Amino acid sequence: MPSIQRHEPIPTSRLSLRDPATTLIVALALAASSSGCSAPPALPGAGVAALPEHYSHSIAALGWPGAKRAFQAGHGSVVANGETAIEWRLVSAVDSCAVSPVWFERDGVPVAHWTMAAAGHSVEFEAAAAPRSALGDTSLVLSVRATAEWRGAAAGEVVLEARVRATPDGPTIVPWDAPDDTAFVEAWRGRAAVRNGRIVAVVDRAATRPQDAPTAGRPSRTTGTGAGTLVARCSARLSPGQRRHWDFLLPLYPVAPALRGAVEGNAHERVASESRRFWRNWLARAADFETPDTLTNLAWRASLVTLVASQERDRGRWVPLGNPFQYRDIWLRDGARTVRALAVAGLTEMARDDARTLARFQLSNGVFLSQRGQLDGTGQALWAFAQAASLPPSAAIAREFLPAAARGLRWVQRQRSATIDMRLPTAGLLPYGDPRDAELVRASLVGNDAWALAGCRAVAALARQAGDDTLRREADGVSAEYGATFLQALAATRHPDIPPSWQGVGRDWGNVVLGYPTFVLPAGDPRLAALARRMHARAAPSGLVCYGPSDSLHTYLGTDLAQSSLLAGRPAEVRAYLAGLLAHSSSTLGQAEIFHRAGGFGLNLPPHGTAAATIVDLLRNMIVSDAGDTLVLALGAPLEWWRGTRLERAPTRFGVLGVRLDRPTADRLRVRLDSSPAFIRVRVPDGARAVAALSPGARVVDGGWIEAPRGTREIEFRIALQQARP
Amino acid sequence: MSRQRERERRGEPGRQHEKRRANAPRPVLRKSRLHRRLILFFAVMVVGALGMWALVHQQTVPHPPPPFPTAAIFDSALVTFREQNWKDALHWARLLAAAEPSNPAWVLHLGVVSHNYSFTWLKVGRVRSVTRTSLERIELESRALALIDSSAAWTRSNEQWANAMSQGGQVNEALGLPLEAPQYYVAACERVRDYPAALPHAVFIAKSLHDPPTIPPGTVLLRDR
Numbered sequence: 015m016p017s018i019q020r021h022e023p024i025p026t027s028r029l030s031l032r033d034p035a036t037t038l039i040v041a042l043a044l045a046a047s048s049s050g051c052s053a054p055p056a057l058p059g060a061g062v063a064a065l066p067e068h069y070s071h072s073i074a075a076l077g078w079p080g081a082k083r084a085f086q087a088g089h090g091s092v093v094a095n096g097e098t099a100i101e102w103r104l105v106s107a108v109d110s111c112a113v114s115p116v117w118f119e120r121d122g123v124p125v126a127h128w129t130m131a132a133a134g135h136s137v138e139f140e141a142a143a144a145p146r147s148a149l150g151d152t153s154l155v156l157s158v159r160a161t162a163e164w165r166g167a168a169a170g171e172v173v174l175e176a177r178v179r180a181t182p183d184g185p186t187i188v189p190w191d192a193p194d195d196t197a198f199v200e201a202w203r204g205r206a207a208v209r210n211g212r213i214v215a216v217v218d219r220a221a222t223r224p225q226d227a228p229t230a231g232r233p234s235r236t237t238g239t240g241a242g243t244l245v246a247r248c249s250a251r252l253s254p255g256q257r258r259h260w261d262f263l264l265p266l267y268p269v270a271p272a273l274r275g276a277v278e279g280n281a282h283e284r285v286a287s288e289s290r291r292f293w294r295n296w297l298a299r300a301a302d303f304e305t306p307d308t309l310t311n312l313a314w315r316a317s318l319v320t321l322v323a324s325q326e327r328d329r330g331r332w333v334p335l336g337n338p339f340q341y342r343d344i345w346l347r348d349g350a351r352t353v354r355a356l357a358v359a360g361l362t363e364m365a366r367d368d369a370r371t372l373a374r375f376q377l378s379n380g381v382f383l384s385q386r387g388q389l390d391g392t393g394q395a396l397w398a399f400a401q402a403a404s405l406p407p408s409a410a411i412a413r414e415f416l417p418a419a420a421r422g423l424r425w426v427q428r429q430r431s432a433t434i435d436m437r438l439p440t441a442g443l444l445p446y447g448d449p450r451d452a453e454l455v456r457a458s459l460v461g462n463d464a465w466a467l468a469g470c471r472a473v474a475a476l477a478r479q480a481g482d483d484t485l486r487r488e489a490d491g492v493s494a495e496y497g498a499t500f501l502q503a504l505a506a507t508r509h510p511d512i513p514p515s516w517q518g519v520g521r522d523w524g525n526v527v528l529g530y531p532t533f534v535l536p537a538g539d540p541r542l543a544a545l546a547r548r549m550h551a552r553a554a555p556s557g558l559v560c561y562g563p564s565d566s567l568h569t570y571l572g573t574d575l576a577q578s579s580l581l582a583g584r585p586a587e588v589r590a591y592l593a594g595l596l597a598h599s600s601s602t603l604g605q606a607e608i609f610h611r612a613g614g615f616g617l618n619l620p621p622h623g624t625a626a627a628t629i630v631d632l633l634r635n636m637i638v639s640d641a642g643d644t645l646v647l648a649l650g651a652p653l654e655w656w657r658g659t660r661l662e663r664a665p666t667r668f669g670v671l672g673v674r675l676d677r678p679t680a681d682r683l684r685v686r687l688d689s690s691p692a693f694i695r696v697r698v699p700d701g702a703r704a705v706a707a708l709s710p711g712a713r714v715v716d717g718g719w720i721e722a723p724r725g726t727r728e729i730e731f732r733i734a735l736q737q738a739r740p
Numbered sequence: 741m742s743r744q745r746e747r748e749r750r751g752e753p754g755r756q757h758e759k760r761r762a763n764a765p766r767p768v769l770r771k772s773r774l775h776r777r778l779i780l781f782f783a784v785m786v787v788g789a790l791g792m793w794a795l796v797h798q799q800t801v802p803h804p805p806p807p808f809p810t811a812a813i814f815d816s817a818l819v820t821f822r823e824q825n826w827k828d829a830l831h832w833a834r835l836l837a838a839a840e841p842s843n844p845a846w847v848l849h850l851g852v853v854s855h856n857y858s859f860t861w862l863k864v865g866r867v868r869s870v871t872r873t874s875l876e877r878i879e880l881e882s883r884a885l886a887l888i889d890s891s892a893a894w895t896r897s898n899e900q901w902a903n904a905m906s907q908g909g910q911v912n913e914a915l916g917l918p919l920e921a922p923q924y925y926v927a928a929c930e931r932v933r934d935y936p937a938a939l940p941h942a943v944f945i946a947k948s949l950h951d952p953p954t955i956p957p958g959t960v961l962l963r964d965r
Contacts, residue, residue: 190872194865328875343873375878378885379920384874387916432919438949445918446952457952517952 062127063312067115067601070613071185074116074126074602075338075621076143077323078292079364082152083189083266084323084338085143086619087126088116092182093141093156095266096189098214099182101241102139102160105173106249107132115601122315123293124323124602125286134166135252137174140282142289143266148276152326154266155277157285161259164252171251176262178207178215178244185617187339200244201233203271205278207244212268216278218260221246296322301360302662303633305655313596314633316603317626318359321352324623325364332367337607339619346375346384346391347452348624350398354531355627357405358634360663360670366411369402373418380425387456389447390524393465393472396422397531400472403479406665412479420485423473426466427492430499440516442499452523454562457515460504461524467496468532500534504541511544521562522549526571529578531631533641537581546575546587557594561608569595569605573628580635583718585650586700588636595629605629638673640666645692647685648675653699656683668692682708684730685720694729696720702733810839817849826857827870837887844895848904851887854880855911884911902932909941918945 076093077084086094091102091113104111107130114129126141141158149155162172180198181188198209202223207215208230228234228243236242248260261282269277296318303314324335326342334352335342349372356365372395375382382395399415426444434441440458444466448456474489507513512528512535514520522545528535529542549559549572559572576591599605604621635641636650638661645668651659655675662672668691676684685696696719698704703717708730712722722729817832833853836846858880860870871877885908892904909924925942928935 188866190868328873333873333875344875371875374875377878377882377915379917381917381920383878383881383915383917386914389916429919433949436949439951445949447918448916456948 061119061121062117063120063122063602064117065115065309065312065601065603068598068613069600069606069609069615069620071615072115072128072601073185073619074118074124074600074604075320075323075619076124076126076141076156077338078143078145078154079322079325079332080151080327081145081154081266082191082326082342085141085154085156085264085266086182086186086339087141088128089184090182091128091130091139093126093158093264094182094186095156095264096187097180097192097195098209098264098268099179099186100158100215100262100264101177101179101182102130102137103175103177104130104132104137105175105247106135106171109133118316118319118602119290120312121294122297122312122319123290124319125289125293126602134170135162135164135172137162137172140286142282142286144285144288144292146276146280148273149265149267149269155280155285156264156266157280157282158262158264159259159282159286160248160262161257162250162252163257164254166254169251169253169256171249172258173247173249174260176215176217176221176246176248177241178209179241180239185615185619187617187619190342196239197235197237198242199233199235200242201228201230202244203230203274206271206274207246208271209244209268211271213265213271213274213277214268215244215265216263217246218248218262220260221248223247293319296361299361301358301634301664302660303637304661305651305659306657307655309596310592310633313599313603313629316621317355317629318361320604320621320623320626321355321359321630322361322364324352324626325368328371331371332364333371334368335623337619337621337623340617341623344371344375344384345388346372346382346394346398347388348627349384350394350401351624351627351631353398354401354405355630357401357665359630360665362406362665365405366402369398369415372398373415376418376421380421380423380428382422385449385451387448387450388452389444389462390449390459390465392422392425393462393467393469393532396469396472396476397465400475403476404667406670407479407667409479409481412476416476416480416482416485419473419476423470423485423489423492426470426496429466430492430496440503442496443503443516453514453520455515455520457517457519459515459520459524460513461527463496463500463503464524464528464532464534467493467500467534468527470496471533497534504535509541511541511548522559523561523571526574530574530581530641531577537578538583542575542578543582546572546579549575556598556611557590558598565611566608567598567611568608569598569622570607570625570628573625573632577632577635580632580650581639581641583697585636585652585697588632588650589652592629592632595625634661634664637661637675638664638666638671640668640692643692645690645694647673647694647696648699649697651675651697651699653701656699662688666691678730681732681734682730683733684728686728687726690722690724690726693724694722694726696722696729696731698731698733701735703736704731705734706732708732808835808839810836813839821849821853824856826853826860829853830857842894844891844900844904847887847894848891848900848907851884851891851911852907854887855884855914858884859914881911881915898931902928902935902938905931906935906938906941909938913941913945918949921945922949 071089073086073088075084076087083096092099111130111132117127118124128139130137138161139158141156143154143156146155160174164170195210201208205216206213223246234243250258252258263277263280265277297315300318304311324338326333326335333344334349336345336348353365353368375384382392384391396419399419403412403415429444430442433443433445443463446456446458447462453459470489470493474486474493477486477489503516512525514522514525529537535542552564553560553567556567558567560566561568561571572591576588579587600620605625606615606620607618607622609615639646639649656677659675664671672688674686678684698718704714704720707714707720709728711726712720712729715721720729720731813832813835817836820829820832830853833850837850840846858871858877862868862870888904888908892901895901905924905928909921912921922942922945925938928938
């Protein structure tokens with residue numbers, strides 16, 4: 015039976031956390047937007063990052079690396095594990111009740127918060143997940159605390175009802191390993207709700223059940239995904255300002271009655287503090303990214319949480335998943351991005367483990383294949399190996415990946431030789447592929463060749479690192495020949511920008527990677543700029559790009575084009591793209607892969623792993639870029655970021671380093687490094703022009719760059735403010 | 741090495757030993773005998789216990805089930821194959837290959853069924869693959885290709901060899917490897933002239949390589965996502 019309570023996300027205005035008085039703004043926004051309530055809803059706790067929800071449904075993932083499912087929080091006041099949901103109704107709300115979006119905490123910790131607000135009272139929810147050894151190493155328990163507060167002038171009664179159901183209303187994903195049950199035998203066993211003989215939820219000690227509630231001796235039967243007979247009520251008479259809380263527990267997998275204690279015995283404070291401690295530790299292990307823009311900082315942390323939560327274990331190694339819900343599977347195209355993001359973020363061991371998992375996709379002929387027909391997988395796997403081995407550089411890791419990389423290189427070379435021998439129209443390139451995804455066409459895909467070429471170059475880099483000169487020469491030879499063939503083929507298409515396939519058909523997908531990260535074309539190539547213009551024009555004014563129809567926006571397809579713009583010296587485009595992306599993110603800064611302009615994402619639930627990975631990579635490159643032989647700093651940093659930006663413990667191809675940007679006086683900018691392993695170029699931000707280098711060894715180049723030799727630890731220069739560059 | 745130490749090493753009694761023996765009190769000798777008896781007793785006990793343990797352990801280890809007659813396994817394998825019940829077919833194919841590991845036909849069968857299983861979608865309940873992740877799928881495919889190659893290597897019949905090659909071609913074709921698949925098909929046709937299970941595939945792929953039969957975007961469902 016569907017819920018009769020209206021779940022209306024509170025449409026808070028666009029809001030960033032730049033202002034320290036954010037909480038107050040949120041309060042005002044909530045007060046202004048709640049309908050049907052005579053009093054403003056309660057404020058979320060001070061540690062909550064109350065961001066606006068940009069999708070039509072507010073959904074967040076509460077996961078844990080190694081778990082085989084994730085909890086879904088939202089849309090509305092509901093939590094779910096894919097086969098069981100607990101849904102709350104504020105019975106004491108007389109007319110209507112507004113439910114806020116789901117929020118995480120201000121330090122990025124994925125402890126979920128939301129609020130149900132009605133006239134005179136509200137209930138704040140806090141939900142945290144943590145593992146319990148008794149439940150196994152792939153399971154978790156979710157603890158939810160509902161805290162009611164009476165804000166009316168006179169005392170009143172709060173009545174909160176919790177109902178157990180199979181799946182929530184609205185978008186949800188049933189996990190692969192969930193049973194297909196549609197009929198349930200229900201009973202209460204003390205505080206535990208039992209469905210089909212297993213404990214699915216536990217309610218608060220103070221919760222009351224109806225007199226005719228089913229028991230073990232007198233169970234009831236229900237069918238369908240809606241609520242059945244497992245209903246419990248928590249009520250309290252509260253005086254003005256008084257608070258009262260109730261706790262609920264939801265295991266990730268239903269548990270046998272014998273394990274009731276393992277679920278029931280979890281105090282909310284313990285679960286929440288364990289979850290906070292665990293996630294803070296993970297985030298502390300990563301590179302420290304801080305800018306004056308707190309929304310951007312939070313995006314970095316939220317993306318890392320998504321990447322770490324989207325990891326399972328197999329044969330003792332981490333496995334990178336597409337996302338915590340519907341994409342609990344491995345794609346080389348997504349896994350490779352995850353490896354890169356984790357590597358640049360300093361989560362080195364997880365990145366290397368993920369790369370080792372990608373190596374398992376190699377067939378005996380050398381090809382790497384995760385999904386049939388996706389021939390870009392070989393190049394992506396080889397590229398991922400090089401990322402894992404070079405961020406930071408490790409000859410041992412390079413040697414570890416070298417045998418698989420050599421087989422991959424030879425597969426590419428055999429494919430190219432075969433297309434030459436067969437005198438195919440695409441001689442010297444890969445044959446046609448049918449990826450059943452992305453380009454959605456069976457054709458010779460430009461992206462396949464771009465990735466394969468990047469893969470060959472990656473093998474050369476790995477061989478160089480590992481000291482294998484023979485393989486390096488072989489890989490360099492293949493890369494040079496392949497690169498020339500590629501450019502000839504691209505010229506022969508006579509396409510105004512870059513087509514998705516050599517035949518010209520297909521959706522834009524692999525053609526966006528030619529500038530970054532494959533570096534097949536120089537970032538400043540006009541064809542890349544033209545492609546970006548074409549794709550952004552279709553998606554205007556979102557700032558993103560479309561995938562397929564012009565009403566469908568994509569959250570990571572355009573990021574590679576933004577990276578090309580960054581490397582080409584057009585940071586304003588990058589910042590506009592980033593602003594567009596954050597303006598189309600969830601209230602927990604997750605991104606749906608594809609969504610309708612109106613905000614619907616169907617069953618393609620956020621957060622998407624590749625969107626998270628590309629955000630991490632983009633933000634890192636905006637501060638530190640090691641794409642070439644020079645360490646390029648502040649490439650995408652606007653003048654405001656020079657008020658205090660730092661990226662600490664950041665792995666680069668030159669080693670791990672820390673960078674700080676600041677503005678000691680109005681006319682001076684300064685870069686400080688904790689090591690300086692390469693020649694340095696610093697980009698002068700838009701709106702300013704360098705007039706003098708103040709540090710020894712540094713020099714101004716064209717007013718837009720400062721160059722300094724290797725070993726320079728501090729670069730200070732004087733600027734003159736000017737109009738923004740076109 | 742001194743003579744005394746050399747004698748000690750060889751176990752020969754030297755003067756020092758004799759002296760010690762002569763000086764040693766008799767009760768010590770009785771204690772020593774008692775020790776030896778105790779050690780012997782414990783050794784017997786340990787050996788006995790180990791023997792008992794081995795006996796019990798042998799009894800508790802389940803004996804392998806008596807082998808089915810291959811014909812009976814074959815019947816089940818055939819039925820499940822025809823029903824395209826790949827989960828059960830894989831079970832029977834494994835038994836068949838285990839019953840006669842050197843029979844190339846059964847090895848080929850196991851390879852083909854492994855491939856089919858990796859592609860299977862559950863027929864009951866909601867739509868989902870029988871395998872949870874692409875790692876499982878690709879490992880099944882990898883095993884399928886290895887088994888098919890092994891079968892081809894063992895077989896002595898041209899017909900069976902061409903069949904194995906043809907199946908190898910189909911696995912590669914299904915994996916979306918348009919240059920690997922024809923190698924198998926062409927090999928089959930070279931051994932058995934115009935082998936009917938391989939020739940049409942070889943011709944289709946050859947044409948596709950020169951002019952891929954593109955499908956307009958939007959007409960294909962997101963099958964794998």
